[in-house]
Amino acid sequence: MRRHRRQRNARRAATVVVSGLVLALGLAQAGAHPGHEDGIHPRPGPHGAGEPDDAVSKNNAHEFQHGPSTGHLPGSVENVELVSSLRLTSFAEDISDVSALQTADGRWFAYVGDWGAHCETGGVRVVDFTDPENPTRAGYLNSRGFGYVTEGLQALHIETAEFSGDLLVISNEWCRASGNPKNMPGGITLWDITEPTAPKRLVEAFGDFDVHGNRANESHSAIAWDTGEGNAYVAVIDNEELEDVDLFDITDPSNPVLLAETELPGVNVNGLGDLKTAHDFDVLQFPDGSWHLMVSDWDAGWIDVDVTDPANPVIVGDFDYAECDQVLLEELGECLQPEGNGHQGEWTSDGSVFVGTDEDFSPYRTSDLMITTGPHVGEYPAVSVGGALSPASLPDLTLDGPVVYGGYGCPDSAPIPSPEDIPGYLDMLEEGDERIIALQRGPFGDPSAPEDACFPGEKAHEAVEAGWESVLFVQSHVGPEDPPFCGSGAFVDPVVGVCTSHEVFHRLFDTPPFLPPWTYPDGPAIGEIGARIAVVSTFDGWGYTRVVDTSDPSMPTEIAQITIPETADEDFAFGFGDLTVHEVEVPRGDPNEGGPNVDDDVLAYFSWYSGGFRVFDISDPANPAEVGHYIDDDGNNFWGVALATDQNGDRIVLASDRDYGLFIFRYTGPLPE
Known part of the structure; x- marks a missing residue:
């Protein structure tokens, strides 16, 4: 289910090899x-x-x-x-x-x-x-x-x-x-x-x-x-x-x-x-x-x-x-x-x-996400989001541009701001850049966001309605492994989407703590501009x-x-x-x-x-x-x-x-x- 499978939660990823053991x-x-x-x-x-x-x-x-x-x-x-x-x-x-x-x-x-x-x-x-x-x-x-x-x-x-x-x-x-x-x-x-x-x-x-x-x-x-x-x-x-x-x-x-x-x-x-x-x-x-x-x-x-x-x-x-x-x-x-x-x-x-x-x-995997500006320049994990378009669908095969934080992005969440409403943002865009909004997975257990969680495709639809071209989904608060997993499904718009970890979310906007334990309130204010990113796709069948x-x-x-x-x-x-x-x-x-x-x-x-x-x-x-x-x-x-x-x-x-x-x-x- 999935694009699939299916409404599933991130699970702890154990790393002990047990082949040949009982x-x-x-x-x-x-x-x-x-x-x-x-x-x-x-x-x-x-x-x-x-x-x-x-x-x-x-x-x-x-x-x-x-x-x-x-x-x-x-x-x-x-x-x-x-x-x-x-x-x-x-x-x-x-x-x-x-x-x-x-x-x-x-x-x-x-x-x-x-x-x-x-x-x-x-x-x-x-x-x-x-x-x-x-x-x-x-x-x-x-x-x-x-x-x-x-x-x-x-x-x-x-x-x-x-x-x-x-x-x-x-x-x-x-x-x-x-x-x-x-x-x-x-x-x-x-x-x-x-x-x-x-x-x-x-x-x-x-x-x-x-x-x-x-x-x-x-x-x-x-x-x-x-x-x-x-x-x-x-x-x-x-x-x-x-x-x-x-x-x-x-x-x-x-x-x-x-x-x-x-x-x-x-x-x-x-x-x-x-x-x-x-x-x-x-x-x-x-x-x-x-x-x-x-x-x-x-x-x-x-x-x-x-x-x-x-x-x-x-x-x-x-x-x-x-x-x-x-x-x-x-x-x-x-x-x-x-x-x-x-x-x-x-x-x-x-x-x-x-x-x-x-x-x-x-058929394309998302190569590691590069933060290319700010204090946390480097290479970080990212994965595809089932149902979203791959960066390979873009003319230059790369998702790049400055990222803006948009909150959770569900239909009942705080509204996602439009690019035109963010002072100075449009002037930052270079030729070939995409308008990228970062949306958190969830909400789950956030006292400031009591609304129901929703599917990535629903978040993407709200983003498209607000004028954004692509979505950087970010994992919510999870355990110490923090896998880049943001779910999939319910996409009705042709929008590029990739997923990264919660740690990367904090580094993009330079908002400590960069490693768990994380607590609420969390992250930047909605509408804040973060670092620039570049995400390239590799064909993997x-x-x-x-x-x-x-x-x-x-x-x-x-x-x-x-x-x-x-x-x-x-x-x-x-x-x-x-x-x-x-x-x-x-x-x-x-x-x-x-x-x-x-x-x-x-x-x-x-x-x-x-x-x-x-x-x-x-x-x-x-x-x-x-x-x-x-x-x-x-x-x-x-x-x-x-x-x-x-x-x-x-x-x-x-x-x-x-x-x-x-x-x-x-x-x-x-x-x-």
Whole structure:
């Protein structure tokens, strides 16, 4: 989500290498962290509500996709049949993830997340695709208040001592603050979908109540499993605490019980940006009977956690990125630190291979920020802001000019002054300079700013309305590590934006203290002119996929990369939509996905945003090869992917298009021998 992911807080970045070690997870006391507004994923745009048409022929052009042909890749198909499609929205970026499950009497239903383009309309759209050529809408599960559904969406069958039937697991986030905590759902919601056309809510917005007391912490994703021994569990992302992996017993899904919470301490964080934040999961029972949870931990990569006893999770493996990004080194001849952004992934059936996606929406990385005037001239850390334009979009590829402080910049914050209102500022601008406003992340806990925090894109919009051309976002008060992390999402204006640390903020305006501890009141007065900066961008390509040998869980080793042709091609950096990978499905005989099939462990199916639907041969994991793809003539924006079967038991694959709805595909190429 993100430009992504998703409303997530900065987390402490531990630096102890633990590959090859087995560490018991510390269940630290929960500590409150800022809310979701400045997270990793984008929030839905300000669209109006509307009901989409029900059926769309697979031969019809898709309206409301991406505008002119320059906004996406040209249509192309290889070894993939489009079985059908169903419009579920009329708004851009409205649809999120997809899951599917077959009922006991043989019907198939898809569960498609809705971000809620009008905020209040978030939830889950239910689709009957028993006849894959003629999918129909079968229901809608509305999220409470201002809730919406992103990646924590899973349908599965469980048999426990307390429940026998089909379960839908939903993780909850929200898009608008409210005086009524019931309008701001967090945690998880569980539905009994044994009869999908008559679902029964078992529990709503249940989770970790440490921070707020009267409502659960927001959750970006969740994954459940049935042990086969009378118990079922769910792992949940906690958006609001350092202890961002929560584990619950859902043996009685109407009465979940929190068993443990952990921040996955001590793992190595070595992706660009050093941001450690749990984002998504896979779960698998290994051949020895143990249960393993793979946590996508962003710049810490993927962390293998033994959850055989979910009350006592244990780290058994810690993935480390290579010193140089292998694809960039091969394609560009440059040694650049890997982006990181470990987003999602899946094991093969025996746990010996893991296929993990790195979600990177910024094909340019922001090189270090230079303060070029004043008492603190020097080079400082800076990163891109998802959803904002890169300095590479500027004619000279560089963001430079004097910086003015504009406060927090949210719609309810103190107004951002216009450049014309700042005495002497316009006279300072040199040829090629941009008008740059500095805006703090938050506000969080600032007694002088009681208003709600907001997304970077909302801050940028206020800045553009005031007459500014670009935004320097600065991190708020955080711990001693002070990573340059300012969130992402909700951009509606083409504005250049980069992020730097809180220390740099103080140095820009020469306002001590330059290092923590920081206190309020903080920084300069709104409208004060600071030093000049220069920020250059370096092309580093789009996010792609890594193949990891996990046959020794304690030593996960990267053995290959999966890319599309545009990944490291600078000609595709602008104008073709988001060309980063998002999710992967690896068939492995899961009964919740139709059971064993001919593609188990040999094919992998990807939702690649504007890169379309992709199919790769992974039968030789060290040498993956693309064998099929689908890109609609009017472009695609694929988020989720799920496995199912048709009436004959043959594999079909579902993909959720953020701007359209549901697509159903069949791979028609040869299977690996």
